[in-house]
Amino acid sequence: MIGIFNNYLLYEDRMDSRNVSSETSRNKCAACFRQFNKMEHLVEHMRISYHSVHEPVCGNCKKHCRSYESLREHLIGPLPKQECKNVFNVRGCKFCLTLLDSPNARRVHLERCQHSGGLLTNFANLGLRDNLTLDNGYARGRQVVALACKMVGGGNDGSLDLCARVCLIDENENIIFHTFVKPPIPVTNYRYETTGVRPEYLRDATPLRQVQKKIQDFLCNGEPMWKIRPRGGKARILVGHDLDRLHLEYPAVMMRDTANYPPLMKTSKLSNSLKYLTQAYLGYDIQTGMQDPYEDCVATMRLYIRMKSQNHAVEDSPLASDPQNRNNFASWRQSELERMSPEEMLAISRSDYYCWCLDS
The missing domain is CATH 3.30.420.10 (Ribonuclease H-like superfamily/Ribonuclease H)
Structure with missing residues (x-):
């Protein structure tokens, strides 16, 4: 009987662990991949992070970074994500941080991406x-x-x-x-x-x-x-x-x-x-x-x-300050936001700075 009881407790622990893992995974930011214990914490993160299509994104794992400096650290910094680093070393451009389709495409890309000659003017x-x-x-x-x-x-x-x-x-x-x-x-x-x-x-x-x-x-x-x-x-x-x-x-x-x-x-x-x-x-x-x-x-x-020249997805209202976006993460929508998936919240999130691609 004691053995059966112990096995039951072990089963319960495993099920609880799976539920916690599943809940944490559901509370994972679809942009920067940060994980939160509760959905309300993820909502607050999305409210202040301003993730958007205008952020630098890793071509391999699709992680959003706040700046190109942050993306550079993710790919070729002192402590990079090893899987992304390995792919980037073969197919990546260290100047624009783009991931190309093949090593040959990378070689062609580098010829026009790097201004290796600098200025020829005297x-x-x-x-x-x-x-x-x-x-x-x-x-x-x-x-x-x-x-x-x-x-x-x-x-x-x-x-x-x-x-x-x-x-x-x-x-x-x-x-x-x-x-x-x-x-x-x-x-x-x-x-x-x-x-x-x-x-x-x-x-x-x-x-x-x-x-x-x-x-x-x-x-x-x-x-x-x-x-x-x-x-x-x-x-x-x-x-x-x-x-x-x-x-x-x-x-x-x-x-x-x-x-x-x-x-x-x-x-x-x-x-x-x-x-x-x-x-x-x-x-x-x-x-x-x-x-x-x-x-x-x-x-x-x-x-x-x-x-x-960055090729970002076109949005009708690309800035968080645009009138159409001001209530996207309003506190009175908290319950509704907590029922959304991380991907749905990312879809309504907007940038807090003017991306220069909008000049095109």
Whole structure:
């Protein structure tokens, strides 16, 4: 009798274990694969995670990652998922982190994915240019330009950043504006080794305020600042890295900053440097020795185009802030949400940032 009773207890333990395992599996996030003890915990996770089709996704296991840095760690980091790493080593691109159909497809892909040659332009011969003109509404689609600047030092110790050189390019990497800038206060450190700026270059340069106004008018392209909207209109999209440095007055909805774009940031939500982003995602080095803002312009434009070209599923209301989505995970829907499957909750989840693929 004791043996039968013990066997019954063992059977009950196994059944309880199976039920717990089944319940935990049901409470597994369909995006990031985190498991929760209770369905209400999974609902809360979905409420604050903003999983969506715009997140970087592992081509092998389909896990959603918050940023490409997180996906990189998942695939080729110090502690990767071994199965995904093994597949990625054979068929993966270490720059765009895409998984190709075959090793041969990977070889073909790498030839156009990696900008291994960097820039062939001789920076010293770029010269100063001013091709800033309005298009009078004849251009098709929203125009995109990239901006970069180089800073010299001001203040007693030369640590105060002052803009001394500005470059603006179009989507085809053609220079449309390139000039030296006269800072509003005296320069105490020209940082020549990296900026290439000498005192005589700034003596007759255009004052900062005039440069700002000229660029601002070009970006607005004939539209009043208050009238600029993210969709439609003639105003241009501005791409750059750490765009706050030039202190331009321009609507945030028209700026694409590689320093503050969530998919390109570190897992700790801090910014990656443009130098790192270019090396990791484009495959060549920049900012070695004497630097030119044209080089930074090209790098940011290439990063923008890479992010913009992602093939994400089309959604009518892609942002969590869109009116149609504001009640998707409302607290008054708690009971209804707890009856949903993880896949159903993922289907109604939306992104909390503007994905650049929406510019296409």
